[in-house]
Amino acid sequence: MRKIAEIEAEIEASPGRAGRFVALAEEVLEIWLEAHERAATRETCEGSRLLALHRQGARGDPSFNACRETCRELVYRENLLASPGEHPDKAGASEAMRALALHLAYFVGGKLENAKLGEFCCSSRPLRVN
Amino acid sequence: MNAPDNKLKKVAYYPGCALEGTGHAYNRSTKALGSALGLELEEVKNWNCCGAMEVKNIDPKIQTYLSSRVLNIAANEMKHDVVMAPCNGCYHNLKKAEYDLAHDQGSRDVVAKLSGKAGHQTYEPGKIETIHALDWIKRAVGEEGLKQRVAKSLSGLKVANYYGCMYTRPRHIFPEKDQGAGSESTSKPHFMDDLLAAAGAENVDFALKTACCGGAHTLSDSDTSTKLVVNIIRAAEAAGADVIATECPTCHSGLEMHQIRAEKNFGVKTKAKVVYFTQLLGLALGLSARKVGLHENVSDSLGFLKARGLG
Numbered sequence: 110m111r112k113i114a115e116i117e118a119e120i121e122a123s124p125g126r127a128g129r130f131v132a133l134a135e136e137v138l139e140i141w142l143e144a145h146e147r148a149a150t151r152e153t154c155e156g157s158r159l160l161a162l163h164r165q166g167a168r169g170d171p172s173f174n175a176c177r178e179t180c181r182e183l184v185y186r187e188n189l190l191a192s193p194g195e196h197p198d199k200a201g202a203s204e205a206m207r208a209l210a211l212h213l214a215y216f217v218g219g220k221l222e223n224a225k226l227g228e229f230c231c232s233s234r235p236l237r238v239n
Numbered sequence: 240m241n242a243p244d245n246k247l248k249k250v251a252y253y254p255g256c257a258l259e260g261t262g263h264a265y266n267r268s269t270k271a272l273g274s275a276l277g278l279e280l281e282e283v284k285n286w287n288c289c290g291a292m293e294v295k296n297i298d299p300k301i302q303t304y305l306s307s308r309v310l311n312i313a314a315n316e317m318k319h320d321v322v323m324a325p326c327n328g329c330y331h332n333l334k335k336a337e338y339d340l341a342h343d344q345g346s347r348d349v350v351a352k353l354s355g356k357a358g359h360q361t362y363e364p365g366k367i368e369t370i371h372a373l374d375w376i377k378r379a380v381g382e383e384g385l386k387q388r389v390a391k392s393l394s395g396l397k398v399a400n401y402y403g404c405m406y407t408r409p410r411h412i413f414p415e416k417d418q419g420a421g422s423e424s425t426s427k428p429h430f431m432d433d434l435l436a437a438a439g440a441e442n443v444d445f446a447l448k449t450a451c452c453g454g455a456h457t458l459s460d461s462d463t464s465t466k467l468v469v470n471i472i473r474a475a476e477a478a479g480a481d482v483i484a485t486e487c488p489t490c491h492s493g494l495e496m497h498q499i500r501a502e503k504n505f506g507v508k509t510k511a512k513v514v515y516f517t518q519l520l521g522l523a524l525g526l527s528a529r530k531v532g533l534h535e536n537v538s539d540s541l542g543f544l545k546a547r548g549l550g
């Protein structure tokens with residue numbers, strides 16, 4: 110399994126490779142799950158493995174959903190590029206996916222380096238309740 | 240386009256803690272803009288912290304109580320129908336308290352108990368509407384109203400509108416959004432775009448307009464926050480922006496400070512200016528740079544804006 114820094118480097122060096130960004134984002138979440146000693150799912154959620162991995166990583170219902178929305182934005186653009194016909198969002202979709210994949214890698218990478226900060230911030234558990 | 244909502248000519252104003260500190264320029268420019276547009280703000284008396292991140296991470300129901308106290312003062316003591324919170328964190332937390340009180344008996348019980356202990360009336364959900372500063376200007380004045388008042392067009396200014404993550408998330412606490420024409424969108428927010436376009440700005444679209452700025456981690460995990468901010472600024476610059484407009488004091492401070500930190504610590508230089516949307520609209524109405532608090536921003540946009548005849 111690669112380090113997140115290597116994935117970041119690949120994303121940064123991959124402008125225009127839209128087809129690769131969702132796979133790289135999946136790899137980021139696989140690393141998160143591996144670090145928490147959990148086997149990454151092969152299942153899909155709404156047809157997307159990335160969303161299934163996020164759901165698995167967030168454990169249950171996330172309260173805030175910032176990373177989930179980042180994943181959804183990625184999947185939306187992947188679907189958009191795969192769909193036929195014109196759409197105004199298609200032009201910048203690849204660059205947008207690069208920025209989104211990078212955002213996810215930075216955030217999850219940061220969380221992995223600072224374990225005491227908790228889970229994804231959107232699914233952190235209040236101290237009193239747990 | 241909807242007619243101006245006269246109910247919003249005078250609203251309760253909940254500035255929140257940030258607007259008394261690092262976000263003071265937002266406080267100053269919000270008040271100056273409202274005044275220039277003939278709108279009135281009445282500050283919530285004896286307000287308290289909304290519960291923000293820190294309290295919520297210990298016990299979310301305490302956060303619900305703290306926000307409910309603010310709502311109670313504005314609704315029951317000051318008799319307002321609408322409270323306006325310009326800070327995304329405060330706006331989010333008041334909306335969340337409203338939602339939790341309407342849907343969760345446990346929250347109602349805690350709020351009733353703590354309100355009794357504190358000796359004030361318990362806030363009942365639905366008594367007051369919480370809005371953001373963007374809603375306020377959009378609904379009270381609207382694009383047409385703004386256009387009529389523009390004294391110095393923002394024309395030639397390429398603006399990336401950055402909304403941050405709390406303005407639209409989680410979606411269920413914002414039932415008024417995603418209601419079709421005229422309402423705000425949670426997936427592609429546009430109120431700031433609409434208002435700045437009405438003032439003449441050229442908006443550029445960019446993918447990270449609702450991405451996390453790392454604001455909650457800025458002290459505990461500064462390097463991650465710096466990376467997130469640089470990614471946002473670079474995405475805005477790649478889309479052609481020379482200004483990033485903000486509507487949240489935490490995002491704004493984060494963008495400003497990590498832009499500087501990125502250059503100092505990592506040698507990563509970005510040049511987009513970070514300016515509150517209220518400052519840009521104020522300048523468009525002919526207010527001075529000082530009146531909208533440009534001197535209180537950390538990043539220096541004064542020369543850039545002056546060169547374009549603003550301020």
